[in-house]
Amino acid sequence: MKNLSVFDVIGPRMIGPSSSHTAGAVRIALVGRKIAHGRISSVQFFLHGSFAKTYRGHGTDRALLGGILGYSTEDPRIVDAFKKADEKGITYSFSPTDLGEDFHPNTVRMLITTEDGEQSEVIGESVGGGSIKIVQLNGQRVEFTGEFYTLIVKQRDVPGVAAHITQCIASEGINVAFMRIYREEKGDFAYTIIEADEEISESAVDKIKAKPELIQTALVVSLR
Template identity: 55%
Template sequence: MKFLSIFDVIGPNMIGPSSSHTAGACSMALLACKMCPEPVRKVVFTLYGSFSKTYHGHGTDRALLGGILGFHTDDARIRDAFEWAEKMGVEYEFVIDEETKTDHPNTADMDITGVNGYRLSVRGESIGGGKIKIVRINGIDVEFTGEYSTLIVRQIDKPGVVAHITQCLSKEEVNIAFMRLFREDKGATAFTVVESDEQIPEEILAEIQKNEHVQDLMLVQM
């Protein structure tokens, strides 16, 4: 059984009105922003379920955009996110999808283009009390919360890649809280997601990158 603390019920420090539709939306977009290795130039948000119906009234649109701009849930600039996006040169678009069924009603896709052309697609869910999950990256199902320092390795699903990653982590004495492999298909694109309750040394990225089957790395520090 999962127990809720009083902080889960009340939600985080936030610009309201809703912990699920505002704070959670901001948090998932902020995490997607941190996953992009270059500043964001453009983002297309696709809103599903309740997000698609209440995004104006609950400020979900401003919260998502604020998160992409790097604002935290209690940042007063969220109220003026549209104006800040214009000042910061970030293009944005909201697409409403009321037909597609998703696993959770508070779901959004964030298709990001960086200033140098880096492309990243992230699906997030706001699961209540301001908490979120990332459940898809570039079309591949994953699952992590962003509550830990997180290393995301995109790789080809080949023998020895995961062992190489764990050896690099062990060498740097990284204490692993969770480690999971998500793959498209056998031998196809896969993601290894490593969560640690301490900061992951950035030097580890160069070591992991030495494996020929590693395609990309994202590091989100908490």
């Protein structure tokens, strides 16, 4: 109970009806929006497990779209998310799918396309009480919750990258809670995900990106 706040028990303040099927869905899509990092033109949602079965009755569809629009879990506009997305010219679709047994019953796979044609794939699980886990990013298995200040770096898989990233973070006085590197195959791209106790400043992100020979992108995606 060390880390459990009284406001985890009385709270969150949220748009109903379900913390896992509604609030959690908003939060997954909010992370997706940050990962897409640009003006979103279209999004395809593939719903797995209980999400696939009950998404209409729980408003999971509106909640996901609300997150893509940048609404928080307590934003009353979530209920009008379809209309708001139409007004902004964002196209969207929802399809039930089966991602297999490796995924939590409340999981969504999102394909998000921005106006400049960039596409991001994000898979997120709603694990209960509105808490989430992002478990896949552009085909790469990852794991983070968005509850810490979170930085995602896409990097070349070459020596010296980790040192460069940690140096930039340390020079800004940021204390790292967790840091993990994920890669599919040696010599290709890899992701570093850093979860920190302090806010990750723009200047830290800029310092990391200042070595394009090592770094492709760096994004802050926390839900805080």
